[in-house]
Amino acid sequence: MMKKGIGGIMKRKTVLFATLAGCLFALLWLPVSGVAAVSPIAGLIQDAMKVLALEKGGEDLGVLTNARYVTLSDKTTEHYITDIENLTGASMGKGNLLFFNERPKDSLLIIVAHRSKMQCVVIRFDGTQGETKFLSLKDSDLRDSDFFWNATLGASGKETFNIVSIISAWFAGAPYEFMHCVELHGHICPGIFFGYFTSKGILEKYPLLRGEKYILIASPNECKDDAFQVLLGLTPGKQNLIVKPVDKRLIKQKAGHYATGILIKWSESKQSGLGVVLSIHFDAIKAAIKMDFGQHSSRNEKLLAARKLTEHLSEYADFFSVEKEFTVTKELKNELMRAGTNPYVLLGMMSEIKE
Numbered sequence: 167m168m169k170k171g172i173g174g175i176m177k178r179k180t181v182l183f184a185t186l187a188g189c190l191f192a193l194l195w196l197p198v199s200g201v202a203a204v205s206p207i208a209g210l211i212q213d214a215m216k217v218l219a220l221e222k223g224g225e226d227l228g229v230l231t232n233a234r235y236v237t238l239s240d241k242t243t244e245h246y247i248t249d250i251e252n253l254t255g256a257s258m259g260k261g262n263l264l265f266f267n268e269r270p271k272d273s274l275l276i277i278v279a280h281r282s283k284m285q286c287v288v289i290r291f292d293g294t295q296g297e298t299k300f301l302s303l304k305d306s307d308l309r310d311s312d313f314f315w316n317a318t319l320g321a322s323g324k325e326t327f328n329i330v331s332i333i334s335a336w337f338a339g340a341p342y343e344f345m346h347c348v349e350l351h352g353h354i355c356p357g358i359f360f361g362y363f364t365s366k367g368i369l370e371k372y373p374l375l376r377g378e379k380y381i382l383i384a385s386p387n388e389c390k391d392d393a394f395q396v397l398l399g400l401t402p403g404k405q406n407l408i409v410k411p412v413d414k415r416l417i418k419q420k421a422g423h424y425a426t427g428i429l430i431k432w433s434e435s436k437q438s439g440l441g442v443v444l445s446i447h448f449d450a451i452k453a454a455i456k457m458d459f460g461q462h463s464s465r466n467e468k469l470l471a472a473r474k475l476t477e478h479l480s481e482y483a484d485f486f487s488v489e490k491e492f493t494v495t496k497e498l499k500n501e502l503m504r505a506g507t508n509p510y511v512l513l514g515m516m517s518e519i520k521e
């Protein structure tokens with residue numbers, strides 16, 4: 167009887183303890199599940215983390231999303247960012263919550279990635295329903311290009327490339343300022359590297375003195391120009407980034423180089439400046455990554471080149487080059503900036519094109 171009595175007390179104590187513990191657990195758990203329960207993307211993200219065996223806040227976890235760029239049913243999507251942060255523990259400050267600029271409609275995309283496994287789950291959410299796709303992104307997984315690029319996501323190969331290229335740069339540990347260029351541009355390509363190398367070279371070789379400002383003639387007009395906006399703070403709207411398309415094949419430049427633009431380091435007080443025709447030593451880039459690639463390379467080749475180039479971001483000084491320097495008067499500045507003037511013809515680096 168005594169034993170039974172003690173057992174009964176023990177059982178009651180255990181039940182009481184379990185109940186108290188249950189209440190405490192519920193109190194601790196509810197705020198977290200409360201967030202998860204109200205978010206329509208909670209189940210999708212939790213499933214993705216399960217598939218990738220990722221813990222909230224884990225070192226290998228990264229998230230890429232077009233939230234705040236896309237709209238769903240004419241509503242902006244920035245509030246999903248809070249859900250993503252609460253569910254995954256990723257944040258901008260930690261460098262593992264990344265964004266990419268996409269047209270202001272279509273689906274909300276959230277890519278949950280595992281860095282050391284080089285795997286990700288792509289979540290596509292239309293506002294009410296979601297679908298997920300698993301992707302393994304090791305170099306060896308990218309061989310069957312038709313299948314990979316056109317079929318894996320069930321979307322256009324272009325979108326797959328955008329997602330995979332950006333996630334790949336994060337896998338490779340690209341610095342935040344590079345990822346920021348990529349966010350604006352929306353994908354990774356040789357051009358965004360050229361813009362990064364050129365901007366870093368400008369900041370190092372031509373630092374601004376008091377009262378000076380940069381004006382950049384973005385010509386030829388290419389992907390690189392988006393890096394100028396991010397790293398140099400220049401924009402077409404502020405009229406310090408002047409975008410002028412020209413045929414780059416006609417520019418007389420050093421062999422193996424690509425002209426990337428014309429910098430004017432301008433002094434307002436002196437009303438004069440230094441002009442610099444900038445280029446990228448493309449042959450040196452190809453030598454550094456031991457790989458030949460160009461505009462006509464396949465998506466696989468471009469991605470592999472981008473992965474290798476990411477490891478050489480700090481070597482920008484080896485790739486940044488100057489074709490020529492010249493003095494800029496107010497008249498020359500105005501003429502270089504003027505619509506209809508081909509700046510390379512003006513500087514004697516291209517023959518006049520007869521129509």
Ligand SMILES: [Zn+2]
Pocket residue numbers: 351353354355356357358389
């Ligand atoms: Zn591009």
